[in-house]
Amino acid sequence: MPLAKICGLSTPDTLDAAIAHGASDVGFVFFPPSPRHLSPDTAAGLAARVPSHVRTVGVFVDPDDRTLEQAIAAARLDAIQLHRTAPDRVAHLRRSYARETWAAVAIKTRADLDAARTYLGAADRLLYDAKTPAGAALPGGMGLRFDWTLLTGFRHPLPWGLSGGLDPANVAEAIARTGAPLVDVSSGVESAPGAKDVDKIAAFLQAAAS
Numbered sequence: 001m002p003l004a005k006i007c008g009l010s011t012p013d014t015l016d017a018a019i020a021h022g023a024s025d026v027g028f029v030f031f032p033p034s035p036r037h038l039s040p041d042t043a044a045g046l047a048a049r050v051p052s053h054v055r056t057v058g059v060f061v062d063p064d065d066r067t068l069e070q071a072i073a074a075a076r077l078d079a080i081q082l083h084r085t086a087p088d089r090v091a092h093l094r095r096s097y098a099r100e101t102w103a104a105v106a107i108k109t110r111a112d113l114d115a116a117r118t119y120l121g122a123a124d125r126l127l128y129d130a131k132t133p134a135g136a137a138l139p140g141g142m143g144l145r146f147d148w149t150l151l152t153g154f155r156h157p158l159p160w161g162l163s164g165g166l167d168p169a170n171v172a173e174a175i176a177r178t179g180a181p182l183v184d185v186s187s188g189v190e191s192a193p194g195a196k197d198v199d200k201i202a203a204f205l206q207a208a209a210s
């Protein structure tokens, strides 16, 4: 059974549902333009509900040191997920904060996937996510999917995860077709942008485990 991360949780009931139904990782977004953005105080309250066998992952977009420090301290993050962050900066933040460090890699073409190799030695895990359109406010959480066949035969330079456009109806097929060791979802388990749905969370995690 692959690991499964529910990203962009922002309420106790949806967080509890993710934990109860077997999520390995829960994601808290620290990016003000996102409908899933959390303040450090809110994140701290949620993090206190997370048992030790579930990892808390902070999601950031090329963060400055202060943003990271506040979030890590408040939410006692186990891991940091970095979008739009250059490999040398990822490596620096990994060394500085001593947290498991995920580099999100935006994928549309084979060349995008090849660029993932630049994170070897810089990150602990790659999260392949669908590239959002130029000018989009968010680099993730938009329900977009990339061509999974790009992953066929690819020699992954690091442990990895699959993200982008997953939902309860397609996650089992995604795992079967790609062999993903970790799947990640946000909008696919929402009823509206930023509003997670406990039934969809349960259905996603059940399908991922099937």
Ligand SMILES: O=C(O)c1ccccc1NCC(=O)[C@H](O)[C@H](O)COP(=O)(O)O
Binding pocket: 007, 008, 027, 029, 031, 034, 035, 036, 059, 060, 061, 083, 129, 138, 139, 140, 141, 142, 143, 144, 163, 164, 165, 166, 184, 185, 186, 187, 188
């Ligand atoms: O979800 C957000 O609002 C977000 C904002 C800024 C950076 C990253 C963000 N999400 C990252 C994730 O890990 C999402 O789960 C991933 O992009 C998949 O989203 P979706 O396609 O909606 O399932």
